[in-house]
Structure formats: structure tokens, C-alpha cells
Amino acid sequence: MGKQTKILFRCDGGPQIGLGHVIRNCALAQMLRGEFDCRFYIRNPSKALWKYVEDAGFPVMELPETDFETEAKDWAEQLDGNEILVLDGYSFNTRYQQLLKTKGNKLVCIDDIHAYHFVADVVINHAGGLTVQDYSLEPLTRAYLGTAYALLRPSFLQPNGNTAREDAILVSMGGADPKNDTMAVLELLRRKGIAKKCFVVTGSAYLHRDALETYIRKHRLDAEVLQNLDEAAMAALMRKCRYAVCPPSTVSYEYLSLRGELYLRQIADNQKDIYRFFTGEKLAFPLEDIFVEDAETLTQSALQQERFFDGKSPRRLLKLFRQLDTEQRLTLRRVTAADSDTIFEWANEPAVRQHSLNQNAIQPEEHAAWFNNKIIAPDARMYILELEGKPVGQIRFDIDILRSQAAIGYSVDAAFRGRGLGTAVTRLGIAALQAARPDIREIKAVVKNTNLPSMQVFEQLNFLKSDEETIQGQPCHVYLLKLNARP
CATH class of the missing domain: 3.40.50.11190 (Rossmann fold)
Incomplete structure (x- = not known):
């Protein structure tokens, strides 16, 4: 390795x-x-x-x-x-x-x-x-x-399944809880007359332990305080408790991934997006609504949890970081006369022709005339993408000076597809164009509606997609990217 x-x-x-x-x-x-x-x-x-x-x-x-x-x-x-x-x-x-x-x-x-x-x-x-x-x-x-x-940590990537839960409430307001919202939650439950068993989890940065235990003794609450649980112990406790009260933060993600009835108390401004989403999608409920009694609502909540937490985030994130790592090892250079045969082979590759507006095979003399013109034309820029010195793809820009616009086209060697190189060559190519031609304000791509990989590349890179239109008799989408925009 x-x-x-x-x-x-x-x-x-x-x-x-x-x-x-x-x-x-x-x-x-x-x-x-x-x-x-x-x-x-x-x-x-x-x-x-x-x-x-x-x-x-x-x-x-x-x-x-x-x-x-x-x-x-x-x-x-x-x-x-x-x-x-x-x-x-x-x-x-x-x-x-x-x-x-x-x-x-x-x-x-x-x-x-x-x-x-x-x-x-x-x-x-x-x-x-x-x-x-x-x-x-x-x-x-x-x-x-x-x-x-x-x-999510490893222990929270597998749902709870059909494991029976105790009629108990997990209260976990984060590892620090600087405003002691833990005690505020217990007070709300007490005032509502809720007498269920509570497992109260605090973290290493929690500074109110003495006050919390005094409060529990004073009101004779059925509450057990657990501090600084490790990952496995926290997951086991979440699987045990039918209910949980948490802030809309990492701990709520962990509980939802194991499927349970969650009630939220927002304790920081940066939690508002998660709070709005979880409650809006009925993944969780406001603490003030504890407990939801409608069976259909609870069933829909469980289905939503299954929909949004599928346990597959590790593979998605690993793929993303692999792509970033590959991009670190890529270089982009201008096309030279020596690249003519390579560009010709790529252009005639069956999948490339299939996704082109003109699907006819390109003849050698036709390619030679086109290529020799493009490498010297002031309104065109062509680049080769290399991975550790080996050519793996190409990108071309045809520049419309009057519109300050460049039409983009790219392809990746068939042996290197499926590794995120379409995104990489497009990002690196546009960056090179920006450096060489700061006058270009917009990038335009025309993509056949059957070319799903290219559509995904342009959408991932924030191109705006048009409604379907017919170009040269082919159903297509036009993608546009504004450059040099600032807030």
C-alpha cells in the first residue's frame, strides 16, 4: 500500500x-x-x-x-x-x-x-x-x-429493528449543555406530570452535575444520571429507550438512526435548520408536544426515519474523499500536436459518439483538419487531464467573445470512468480557463437527455439546467454556469 x-x-x-x-x-x-x-x-x-x-x-x-x-x-x-x-x-x-x-x-x-x-x-x-x-x-x-x-459513528449506522424498548425517556442535551437545559427539560416533564423513568446523559464538559442531582432528589424524580458514556454504551441506551429528548444536533441524528420517538428542544441558533427539517418532515416532534398519541402520525414518523437514515452515508462520504484524493494527483495541460491521435481515439469511442449530437464516426482526415485548426484558434482552448503522467481525459472550450461565453465539451478515457474524473476535468478545466481568460463570464454545456453521467457532473458543479429542448433534432438540456460571481 x-x-x-x-x-x-x-x-x-x-x-x-x-x-x-x-x-x-x-x-x-x-x-x-x-x-x-x-x-x-x-x-x-x-x-x-x-x-x-x-x-x-x-x-x-x-x-x-x-x-x-x-x-x-x-x-x-x-x-x-x-x-x-x-x-x-x-x-x-x-x-x-x-x-x-x-x-x-x-x-x-x-x-x-x-x-x-x-x-x-x-x-x-x-x-x-x-x-x-x-x-x-x-x-x-x-x-x-x-x-x-x-x-454518524459506527454504532449508529444499523437501525434498531424490532428490538423491544422500555417505556423510558432518554434525556441528552449535549456534551456541554452550558445553560443547563437538562434541568429545564426535567422541570418541563415534571410540570406535565410525566412520571416515566428518565435516563439523563451528560458529557465531560457538563458543569452542573451537583445542581442536577440536588434537583432530582428534591423532587424525587425517577431519574438516573449517566456521565460521559462511550459510543457503545450510548447506542445501547438509545436502543433501550422508547422516547428521547435531545437538541436538534448530532445526538438527535444518532437517536433517529436507531429509530425511536424523538422530541426536540432547540438550544442554539445554529440548530434552527435541523429543528425545522426534523419537525417539518415528522421525523421528530417539538418537546412541548410530548407525547404524540395519534398512531398514524407515529407510524409515518417511523417510515420517515427509515427513509432519511439509510445507513449508507459512510460509502457516500468515502467516495467523496476518494475523489478529492484523486483530484490532488491530477494535472491539466494544454493540448499539443502530439495529442492528435489520442484525441481522435477518444472522440470515436462508442459511448462518446452515442452521447454526441452527431453520432457518425469521425474520419481521420476530418479529425486532422478540425484538430489542426483548434490548437491554433484564438477562440478555442483544449486541455488534457493526466493522472500521474497518464492521459485520462480531455476538455475543450469554444469561446464566443461577443457573449463572453465558452461552450464546454469533455470526455474521459473509458478505462477511467466511474472514478469522478468527469467532475475533476470539468472543475480543473474551468479553473484553467478562468485564469487564462478572465473575460469569460459564462460556461455553456449542451447535454443529450440520455447522458445521465454528464448531467450529474454539471448539476453537481452548480450549473443551472434548462427545460428540455430540441437541438439538431435531439432532446437536450442546456446547462449554464455564471463565473466570477461574488456575494
Whole structure:
């Protein structure tokens, strides 16, 4: 096995900001560690937090306290440009991202607030109900949104099945719970006269343990306090409890993935998207509605949980990071006269002809005349994509100067399809065109409606899709991408 690509996770956790960022990044790292070298960079990690990450199998590097712009500059100087960086926090704004990309690293942002412009290669938000239009992104920044990309630890990737549950309530308001919402939940349950057994879970950063236990004794509640449960113990407890009260955060994702009756209490502004989505789709219910008595509503909720949490997020996320890793090893160069035969073979490949508006085979003399004109034409730019020195694809732009528009066409060698190279050659090609021709404001692609792989590439790269139209007698879609747009 060759040297593994490093993935560097930048996130923090503590009594004020909670532990969710670190927990979900550990979950992602666990999905990736078989193929990548995963490491964590954290400011002021407590001993418990340090131990949590190391127990999950990852080394921790402590970062010094400084302003975040200085941190990004200092960190960028230590990078060699081949790492994949993952940022998860509210201080990693546009400027921070720009500074880290100076070495050419691939950059992933895990985000749940969409509060600033993103220049990262990828944005992941596992909240549902959002679209790319909710974000301010660079034209080629890819967004992976929704529960299909749920950041879940291994113990929460298999549903509960038909295991019988106790008539008990799990109360887990996060690892820090700085405002002691745990006690507020118990008070609400007490005032509603709910006398069910409660299992109260707190984390290592919870600072109100004494007050909580005093409250439980005073009101003689049937409540057991459990602190700092490991992953397996937390999953076992979730499988045990028929009900749960949680914030709309990582812990709620974990409970829903195991299928149960969930009630939500929002405790932070960044949870509003998840709260709105979970309650809107009836995956969970507002805490004030505890308990839902309508059987049909509960049945529909269980079906929704099965629909949105399918346990397949690890394979999707691993595929994404494999593609990023491949992109790190790709280079793009201008086409030369020596590439004529290679371009000819690719152009005549059966699948390429099938998806072309003109499906007739190209004759050698026809190709030679076309090729010799294109490599010198000022209104055309052609590039070859190489993987470790081997040609694997091509991309061409035909420029309309009056419209400041470039029509795009690309293809990938048949031996290298299915590896995300269509997306890669398109991203790299457009970036090269932007650098060479900053006057180009729009990219246009014409795609036959049977060419699903290309449609997926352009849609993933934020091209806007037209309604179906007929071009040269073929049903097609036109895709447009605006360049150099800024918020």
C-alpha cells in the first residue's frame, strides 16, 4: 500500500461551544481511516476531549491561542499542499479558507449556519431541507447536503429493528449543555406530570452535575444520571429507550438512526435548520408536544426515519474523499500536436459518439483538419487531464467573445470512468480557463437527455439546467454556469 493521504481535521470543543463538532468529525474520520491518515488539530483540548479523540484512534495536535487569521497563515506555512483539510466551526470564514488554499490543498467545510461565502472545494451540511441556493459559494464549490451525508459513528449506522424498548425517556442535551437545559427539560416533564423513568446523559464538559442531582432528589424524580458514556454504551441506551429528548444536533441524528420517538428542544441558533427539517418532515416532534398519541402520525414518523437514515452515508462520504484524493494527483495541460491521435481515439469511442449530437464516426482526415485548426484558434482552448503522467481525459472550450461565453465539451478515457474524473476535468478545466481568460463570464454545456453521467457532473458543479429542448433534432438540456460571481 502506498503512503496514505493526510486528512487534517480542524475543530474545537468545550463547555461553551459543546462537543458536537469534535464528535461528528471523529465519526467522519472513522469512516475514512482505512484509506487515509486522519489527524486532529484543536485549541485548548481538555484532557477528556483529548482522550476521546485518541480513544477513537486519532492523534491530536494542540494549536496555540491566537487570532484566527494568524492561525490560518501559520498553519498554511506548515502544509505541503497534498493534504485534505476539513474545517468545522464558526470562525473558519471566507478569509480563513482563502489563506489555507494558498498551498493548493483540497478544502472541505462542515457547516450548519451558511453565514458567509465559501471558497472550499466541498461543503457538507447533513441538515435536511437546504439547497445550494441557501449558500454563497464559489462557482465550482460542490455542496453535499442532507441526511444522505449524516456524520454518524459506527454504532449508529444499523437501525434498531424490532428490538423491544422500555417505556423510558432518554434525556441528552449535549456534551456541554452550558445553560443547563437538562434541568429545564426535567422541570418541563415534571410540570406535565410525566412520571416515566428518565435516563439523563451528560458529557465531560457538563458543569452542573451537583445542581442536577440536588434537583432530582428534591423532587424525587425517577431519574438516573449517566456521565460521559462511550459510543457503545450510548447506542445501547438509545436502543433501550422508547422516547428521547435531545437538541436538534448530532445526538438527535444518532437517536433517529436507531429509530425511536424523538422530541426536540432547540438550544442554539445554529440548530434552527435541523429543528425545522426534523419537525417539518415528522421525523421528530417539538418537546412541548410530548407525547404524540395519534398512531398514524407515529407510524409515518417511523417510515420517515427509515427513509432519511439509510445507513449508507459512510460509502457516500468515502467516495467523496476518494475523489478529492484523486483530484490532488491530477494535472491539466494544454493540448499539443502530439495529442492528435489520442484525441481522435477518444472522440470515436462508442459511448462518446452515442452521447454526441452527431453520432457518425469521425474520419481521420476530418479529425486532422478540425484538430489542426483548434490548437491554433484564438477562440478555442483544449486541455488534457493526466493522472500521474497518464492521459485520462480531455476538455475543450469554444469561446464566443461577443457573449463572453465558452461552450464546454469533455470526455474521459473509458478505462477511467466511474472514478469522478468527469467532475475533476470539468472543475480543473474551468479553473484553467478562468485564469487564462478572465473575460469569460459564462460556461455553456449542451447535454443529450440520455447522458445521465454528464448531467450529474454539471448539476453537481452548480450549473443551472434548462427545460428540455430540441437541438439538431435531439432532446437536450442546456446547462449554464455564471463565473466570477461574488456575494
